Amino acid sequence: MIQVAQILFILSVLVILHEFGHYITAKMFKVRVEKFYLFMDAGFSLVKKKIGETEWGIGWLPLGGYVKLSGMIDESMDTEQMNAEAQPWEFRSKPAWQRLIIMLGGIIVNFILAIVIYTITFSTTGQKTISVDKIQENGLAFGEVGQKAGFRNGDKIVAVDGEKYHDFKFVSMAVLFGDKVEIERDGKSIELQLTDEQKGEIIKKEGKGFAGARFSVNDFFIDSVGKNNNGILPFDQIVEINDKKITYIDEFFDVARNKKLDSLKFLLIRDNQEIIVKTKIDSTGKSGLSLKSLKLIQNFNFDNAIVGEIVKDSEGEKAGIELGDKILKVNNNKVSNYKDFKKQLSFIKTNETLKLTIERENSVIELISKLNKNGKIGLGFKDTKESEYIVRNIMPFGNSIQEAFSQTWNMFVYNINSLKLILRPKTGAYTQVQSPIGIARRLPDTWNWEFIWEFTAMFSIGLAFMNLLPIPGLDGGHALFTIVEMITGKKLSDKAAGYVQTFGMIILLTLMALTFGKDIY
Numbered sequence: 001m002i003q004v005a006q007i008l009f010i011l012s013v014l015v016i017l018h019e020f021g022h023y024i025t026a027k028m029f030k031v032r033v034e035k036f037y038l039f040m041d042a043g044f045s046l047v048k049k050k051i052g053e054t055e056w057g058i059g060w061l062p063l064g065g066y067v068k069l070s071g072m073i074d075e076s077m078d079t080e081q082m083n084a085e086a087q088p089w090e091f092r093s094k095p096a097w098q099r100l101i102i103m104l105g106g107i108i109v110n111f112i113l114a115i116v117i118y119t120i121t122f123s124t125t126g127q128k129t130i131s132v133d134k135i136q137e138n139g140l141a142f143g144e145v146g147q148k149a150g151f152r153n154g155d156k157i158v159a160v161d162g163e164k165y166h167d168f169k170f171v172s173m174a175v176l177f178g179d180k181v182e183i184e185r186d187g188k189s190i191e192l193q194l195t196d197e198q199k200g201e202i203i204k205k206e207g208k209g210f211a212g213a214r215f216s217v218n219d220f221f222i223d224s225v226g227k228n229n230n231g232i233l234p235f236d237q238i239v240e241i242n243d244k245k246i247t248y249i250d251e252f253f254d255v256a257r258n259k260k261l262d263s264l265k266f267l268l269i270r271d272n273q274e275i276i277v278k279t280k281i282d283s284t285g286k287s288g289l290s291l292k293s294l295k296l297i298q299n300f301n302f303d304n305a306i307v308g309e310i311v312k313d314s315e316g317e318k319a320g321i322e323l324g325d326k327i328l329k330v331n332n333n334k335v336s337n338y339k340d341f342k343k344q345l346s347f348i349k350t351n352e353t354l355k356l357t358i359e360r361e362n363s364v365i366e367l368i369s370k371l372n373k374n375g376k377i378g379l380g381f382k383d384t385k386e387s388e389y390i391v392r393n394i395m396p397f398g399n400s401i402q403e404a405f406s407q408t409w410n411m412f413v414y415n416i417n418s419l420k421l422i423l424r425p426k427t428g429a430y431t432q433v434q435s436p437i438g439i440a441r442r443l444p445d446t447w448n449w450e451f452i453w454e455f456t457a458m459f460s461i462g463l464a465f466m467n468l469l470p471i472p473g474l475d476g477g478h479a480l481f482t483i484v485e486m487i488t489g490k491k492l493s494d495k496a497a498g499y500v501q502t503f504g505m506i507i508l509l510t511l512m513a514l515t516f517g518k519d520i521y
Contacts, residue, residue, distance in 0.1 A: 014113075026069055030089060037056075103482060134389045138214045148201070306324050308446070352370065
């Protein structure tokens with residue numbers, strides 16, 4: 001519900017301000033505004049009230065919103081008034097340059113909103129970036145698809161098409177947008193060129209997270225082994241494989257992907273002691289260890305961990321555990337990290353009760369819970385500590401304005417490059433286009449004002465870009481015909497405008513139906 005509330009709030013802010021841009025410019029040129037609606041009122045309105053000449057309302061269908069201007073064929077598809085003689089207060093009676101400004105009013109407000117949000121953010125909480133230098137200090141870890149495309153664990157991405165980046169969140173997408181990727185490998189410079197097919201595989205299987213930081217193997221432990229454990233137990237930590245020291249967790253996964261292996265020798269740490277385990281490899285897990293069933297999990301510190309997810313109808317939910325709770329003890333035994341927590345649960349049999357000592361809103365309480373048949377409570381945890389790779393730069397107000405303009409432009413270019421990628425069928429990027437439903441599922445499940453405003457700024461630029469597209473039915477389509485009129489001196493007839501608007505609405509509704517249908521499915 002919090003995710004739904006967030007997306008509705010963001011959409012409401014964006015739609016109201018976008019339509020206000022059309023409204024204020026229309027009033028500036030004395031055009032009558034008949035309706036101002038948040039969301040679409042197809043068939044009926046949830047709320048409506050007429051104030052002066054304008055009906056203000058909220059529709060039931062959260063697909064944007066609209067202002068209805070007298071003397072204009074728009075989303076309402078009302079063509080009756082166009083049969084009457086043009087009136088001075090109508091949109092069609094105004095000079096082309098005024099109509100162009102009215103059409104671009106919403107887009108201009110979207111850009112202004114993004115600049116204002118970035119300015120305030122950069123001067124208060126600071127500009128938040130993922131430091132390229134910090135995250136690449138030990139090189140990067142790549143997924144299987146990324147490695148097939150030519151990357152190797154430990155590579156550092158230096159530049160894409162000659163451009164260097166300081167914020168890593170733009171790097172992985174730049175690789176997908178660009179042609180030539182310059183990497184540093186073992187101190188040498190290498191150039192990679194990814195094909196559209198390779199980019200398509202990355203987009204389909206790994207997304208923009210195909211490259212990330214390398215994590216120390218010391219921060220992971222074995223969570224489960226499968227039925228045939230071959231002497232490897234949960235909570236063991238991996239030190240060496242085949243007499244080769246494992247430093248990063250990606251080195252283990254590289255071994256696991258090697259299908260030619262028939263045996264392995266592990267050096268493990270178990271209860272603070274080193275032990276050696278030799279095992280045969282069998283993908284079925286019948287006569288040896290199946291590496292697919294060997295699951296490793298990150299051991300994070302519980303000092304900053306809170307309950308971030310509760311499985312519906314789980315034992316944890318029944319016990320009264322709430323989001324944001326901090327677990328201190330299990331059966332009076334202090335748990336300082338995730339491994340401690342899992343270990344304490346492993347001592348408890350199914351249907352036995354356990355006591356959880358929890359910190360909630362600066363108070364310590366105790367709850368009684370059980371484990372399900374799989375030995376789990378049904379909780380997920382979230383680390384509240386900001387990543388070590390994040391850098392915050394709090395700027396003077398004047399500098400934040402300049403940087404806000406730069407950030408807005410960079411995000412606009414990002415949208416242009418995204419569209420280019422979508423229009424290259426071999427990349428399959430068009431399959432990743434999402435409706436508000438898909439976007440809402442990616443939002444955090446706790447209310448976070450910093451994230452919401454940052455997302456609103458990004459979404460506002462995306463909305464401005466989308467409306468600039470020269471598609472009939474969008475602001476860009478109306479603007480294009482107006483610009484053509486200003487150049488040629490010839491105006492599109494009302495009948496032709498009606499056909500064009502209808503065609504544009506069919507395209508837009510079809511695209512919406514496809515994206516919404518995909519996300520609902």
